[in-house]
Amino acid sequence: MLTGRVNAPEINTRHGWLNTNRSYSLKDFRGKIVLLDFWTFGCINCQHILPDLKRLEKEYANELVVIGVHSAKFDAEKQQNAIRQAILKFGIEHPVVNDADFEVWKQYAVNAWPTVVLIDPYGKVIGQKPGEGIYDIIKPHIDELIDTFKGQLNLSPIPFRGETLETTELRFPSKLIADNKGLLYLSDSGNNRILKLNATGQVLEVIGSGSIGFTDGPALEATFNEPHGLALYGSYLYVADAKNNAIRKVNLQTEQVSTIAGTGELSYYFFHEEIGVPVNPNSPWDLVIEGNTLYIASAGNHQILRMDLTTEKVYRFAGTGREALADGSLHEAAFNQPSGLALQNGILYVADPEASAIRAVNLNQGSVSTLIGQGLFDFGDEDGDFYDALLQHCMGITAHGGDLYVADTYNGKIKIMNLASERIKTVVAGLDEPNDVLFHEGHLWITNTNKHELWKVNLQTGEREIVAVRF
Secondary structure: OOOOEEEEEOOOOOOEEEOOOOOOHEEEEEEEEEEEEEOOOOOHHHHHHHHHHHHHHHHHHOEEEEEEEEOOHHHHHOOOOHHHHHHHHHOOOEEEEOOOOHHHHHHHOOOOOOOOEOOOOEEEEEEEEEEOOOHHHHHHHHHHHHOOOOOOOOOOOOOOOOOOOOOOOOOOEEEEEEOOOEEEEEEEHHHHEHHHOOOEEEEEEEOOOOOOOOEEEEEEOOOOOOOEEEEEEEEEEEEEHHOOOOOEEEEEOOOOEEEEEEEOOOOOOOOOOOOOOOOOOOEEEEEEOOOEEEEEEEEOOEEEEEEEOOOOOEEEEOOOOOOOOOOOOOOEEEEEEOOOEEEEOEEEEEEHHHHHHEEEEOOOOOOEEEEEEOOOOOOOOOOOOOOOOOOOOOOOOEEEOOOEEEEEHOOOOOEEEOOOEEEEEEEOOOOOOEEEEEEOOOEEEEEHHOOOEEEEOOOOOOEEOOOOOOO
């Protein structure tokens, strides 16, 4: 018989609830099996368990209630609207309580993101599980609780009123690139598609049906799951299909989509495992090409991968797989959810958001160094010398004219890094989680992700334009 012995601490907080029209306490869920999910929305590992939660919610719709407890790592993640946008972005259907002060986190003695806590129908804690891969571990315990409390369960579903998003042409636009004809390719990630645009915002081509899925075929029928990074190589467009853990290839002449790396499953390898043999991506977030090599920011396993475009095989390139801010050789260095890539003069620059860092991979020397960033929990909004500068979960980066432009995502800013003077300064502010930046035809283009906008900025005059995307 599976029963808890310790009363579950209360989950209500002064910061309120989201994805529902009321507040709750645990007594409101008596008769239900309750699963608490402690998360913070920028954490890729927290995003990884969402499919497991959805699967459990669907299979145990009458017996189980999932409650998200959002215990934010970054200051920007504590804001109610930022959490709301994450709920919409990730398609979360259960209520979420804002635990901005870590009150609930501390009461449950949680010490890692993500962590789930299982509570029996009488409000007693069964146990907790940190990390990913929760489905196979939690499911047997739910089955045992159903058996133990047979006849005592409340089997009536509890209706929750979820967050809604007004209709916009774009939905959480992400990465952006340009071709040699002046045309743009934009990952419309929330709509699970890629758009080809001209400089006035007119849509010339749509790649992806818009439905969540993992199917190849004609461009208008193929399906993606939150595409992000893009790269062009001849007549091919490469796509980092993040939630499918795959690299997709679009033949722009035949308008056909194919999968060239990844099976949909999460793949992990650490330190000296799987070096020199083909591997699969894990939540690939950005792409960049040099010569015949496609570099992949494999955010989910904190590594940089490389694809040989002649063989279309993917190999480990840099990073041990552990999440840390560590420099050194390619096999000694460690990254922190790498999410943005840029190439310039033999250096691969990496936006490393969980450490709020900008890293430099010297492709000739085979070494990794840190330009800005001090640690996993060191973040802020400080311009000036690289040594003293602070960013907050920076996710995008581009190189232009010897400088780097950084999407300082959680600070809502674009900053320019002068590599010669080793100083950084803000050039655009007032954004809402910008995910990428591109210097194109004399203007700075920005994906203002949480406002579902594409911006065009003249750095000489400061003039800003929201580009109207038109179909």
